[in-house]
Amino acid sequence: MDPHLVALDVDGTMLTHDGRMPAVTREAVRAVAGAGHHVVVATGRSVVATLQILQMLDLTHGWAVCSNGAVTIALDSAEPDGYRVEETVTFDPKPAMTLIREHAPHILCAVEQVGAGFKVARPYPEGVLWGEQVVVPWEELVAEPTTRVTFHDPNGDSADFLDLVDRIGLHGVSYAVGYTAWLDLAPEGVSKGSALEIVRRRIGVEPARTFAAGDQRNDLEMLQWAARGVAMGGAPDEVVAAADETTGTVEEDGLAAALRPLL
Secondary structure, three states, rough: OOOOEEOOEOOOOOOOOOOOOOOOHHHHHHHHHOOOOOEEOOOOOHHHHHHHHHOOOOOOHHHHHEHOEEEEEEEOOOOOOOEEEEEEOEEOHHHHHHHHHHHOOOOEEEEEEOOOOEEEOOOOOOOOOOEEEEOOOOOHOOOOOOOOOOEEEEOOOOHHHHHHHHHHOOOOOOEEEOOOOOEEEEEEEEEEEEHHHHHHHOOOOOOHHHEEEEOOHHHHHHHOOOEEEEEOOOHHHHHHHHHHOOOOOOOOOOOHHHHHOOO
């Protein structure tokens, strides 16, 4: 079989929502990579948090799309950290952050520092963010362009953020609401799909040989981009509508089943 670009979301696709990667899923992804396909982890996670997943999968070469498409890395064991940053896209976070702060001042916010962690106005609960948290004044938080801003409400849910976005409107940015109380902002027009198209061209895979699997709203563009887009079981209706097919949940080894035709 000709090599495919196989783009895989992480949370809810390869990992259960309590952070566990089923052995069947891990072995299926490793088998696809071993068969010569280009496995590209495509996630809303930061680079720091993505590296853990790459290690679990024994992926030491190739590509990964992080921060919902705003950061793309090339894996290279010759680099001190095992990767190099190939693409970043930034935006001015101040207008959107100020608007959200005015309407929901209780929400935690974090501004990404690529390869290190986040600047925060108030600390996030332990274990919620990967990487270093640096507490800074609000003025410093919004002072410079960034690749991603993430908002979190420990006492809320995704419906609260969907309602907030509907009420206030967000302009000049891309946004995605997570399955729990998360809202991610990225540069306008940037998504997992846009970043994967750059990777596809770089590695020379034909559009017809692209596969993607995901389970949340930040996977919409990626599923539409792929020649074969697979929505995980339990995905929201709009995600299912964007995909070509559905499979079981991660707990049901749905990804392994979807990958089987590639073997």
